[in-house]
Amino acid sequence: MLRHINHNNRLFMLGNFLFALSYGLWMNLRQLHLGDLGATPVEVGTMLGIVALAGGLLPIPAGLITDRVGPKRVLIGAWIVAALGTLIAALATNWPMAGIGFAVFMLVIAANPATVTFVLLNTANIEAEGQAERVMATVFASWPAAMIFAPALGGLIAQQWGIGTDLWLGVLGLVAAVLIVARATDVRPAPTDTRVDARTLLRNRRFVALAIFYPLALVTLEIGYVLAPTYLEAVRGYAVGTIGALFSVLSAGSLLFNYIVGKARPRVSFVVLIGAVWLGTFLIWQSSHSAGTGIAFALLGAISTMWLLAQTSVGQLVSPQQRGLALGVTETLGWLAIALASWLAGQLYEANAAHDLPLIAGVVAMLPVLALWLFSPLAPPAFQTETNAAPAVTTASSQPAAD
Template sequence: MNRDNRLIALALFLWGMGEGLFIFIQPLYLDQLGANPARIGEILSAFSLMAALSFLPAGIIADRAGRKRVIVSGWVLGAVSGVAMALAPDLRLFVPALLVYGTTAYVMPALSSYIIAARGELAPERALTSVYAGYSAGSILSPALGGEIGKLLGLRTVYGVAAAFFVVSTLVILLIRSQPVERSTTGLRYGALLRQRSFLGLCALFFFVFSVMGVGLPLAPKYLKDVRGLDVAVVGWFGSVQTIGAVLLNLSLGRRPARRVWVASQALLFLSTLLLWRGTWVGWLGLAYFLRASYGLARTIANVLAGRDDAPGQHGLAFGLVETIISLSYVGVSYLAGQLYTRNPEWPFLVTLALLPLTMGLSWFLAPRPAPAQVPEVGLGAGAPIERPLE
């Protein structure tokens, strides 16, 4: 790993430390600020929409104007919005800061393409997962720490500590070097990709699968608090368990054929949802959060399945399209989850459990198989592209 990718890994470690403090308990803080379940669903839906609207333009800008500019701007904006969330005294000021923070996900296409360009002799998959492992490492203990801070000092204090990590992370990312702008051999003809029937069909499959997988996710922390009676510290520890699950699932399944892992990730989320719905013992609920990391594994596989054929100079577009589709799926399901939860806290889980068998069947038959010349391995390591639990 060269100098720039090491700096990115360090910056991601610090960002993971900060974001992990609050990301798993955010629905609980929104509840504390006065938002009911339907309102929480609407806020999380808007959060995902802000991210979805930012991916594609940022990916194209990164291909045309340079990746470092996009990366640094996102880091600075994230640090500023993090400070604003910490200072916000009520929901009226907190939500705008949260939505601005949501837009900073636009760095992902530029960041992934930067890492690939700076990888040296490493394979693209190895470079991506090695660098993104920094975020995973940073967010292993921080959710538990955030839960304990919230219990002892209040949830607002958690955001103040997170903002401090964001500022330090931003200072680190400023040290990476600029890269020359690559030019596609096809002249940046993005329309050619969008006219491919196979690609459009895959995007439709992604949208449906992630919509089904996502219904039971947004309000799970509130379900544990309202129905199972768990406090914020325990929910924070579950967040750490989920992060450990992300690392171990990637290590154990990362070298398997992509289509099989794609289906297996959905099966694991089915089991996770079942345990969240019916589990009462804290050990079963912890296992549910461990398996919940399969959502992030599925997200990684989506990038692998869709990004094999992008040309030089189009990496930003390819990553941007996939992330846009996934985030758009979460916009609708976050709103739906809030409405369902208001009527019955169990209904979001039941919708996911009812439809996941269908998505597994569709994924098995419709997901692309590797061409004979391709190595049928995903090549994931201990890390994976960042998946915010709210998305």
């Protein structure tokens, strides 16, 4: 499959790998780091909700800018902000300041519409059935590939030298990732006389259906997952290093689910992914054996693949000239959903002595969402590109940015 990946996408794969490696050292230790700095579980849940809200602030304006000036500059700018946020968290001596650093880092979500747009604009023969899914699954496999060992490595580093060391290493890795992606050629959507704006998106029924379903599903997927590290440490007695290793298992699961998405139809893939997260959440709740917990985390790897599938589908449902806006809308709605799930998880976690209500809520809530996808007309039978889409791409050297 790599022979179908052009030079730009290969540079992005390498940069994305370094970004994931740098982030993966500490991303799943945020809850524990905030706790170490004095935050209670309720405060941790609330802060993670605020962090998620920060992720939802900029995708729509960033998507509009992407449509106007191309994805490369948006991507690089957002990654620089991510490095700054990690630096703030590394310097923090109390949990509110660390939370601010994590929130600043999460502004990098503004880059997500640009990253998907960048990869799709650099995908040849995108109209061929399954081509976009195959390229996206291959390029973005660089993320779980790094995450297979990054969380375990981060956990070991944290046990020896503290989570702060992970954060400092993360700063260095993010700077390196920016320098690599900066070498890519700038690409932009080709100009078109067709009017493309928010009203055009609202008339796209398939887009509206997915924009409704994806955040709804995400709340149910995240509510049992977001405080899983806190639950495993406080209730099950898991060490930080063990929790880091579990997230490496999760990333291995993500690689497997990426492969499935590259082979199966989107409608079937959604069912597989939601079913996997349901079973993983159930196992964390019910299994007291370490093997069961390991299987659960492998299944929870489907959550990140859900994002890949949803955003790839959105990118195909709209014309290249409005792809940034469409991806920005779904990204914002997705992070609002995660913020809601994080806040709910924090409230439910403290509501009983067993601290298992977030897991129970996830297990129960996913079932009607799965039924909705299977039996409701909300779910489109297949994802298809718009037939009236304008030409996809020009290089920056041949097409100046719009005024």
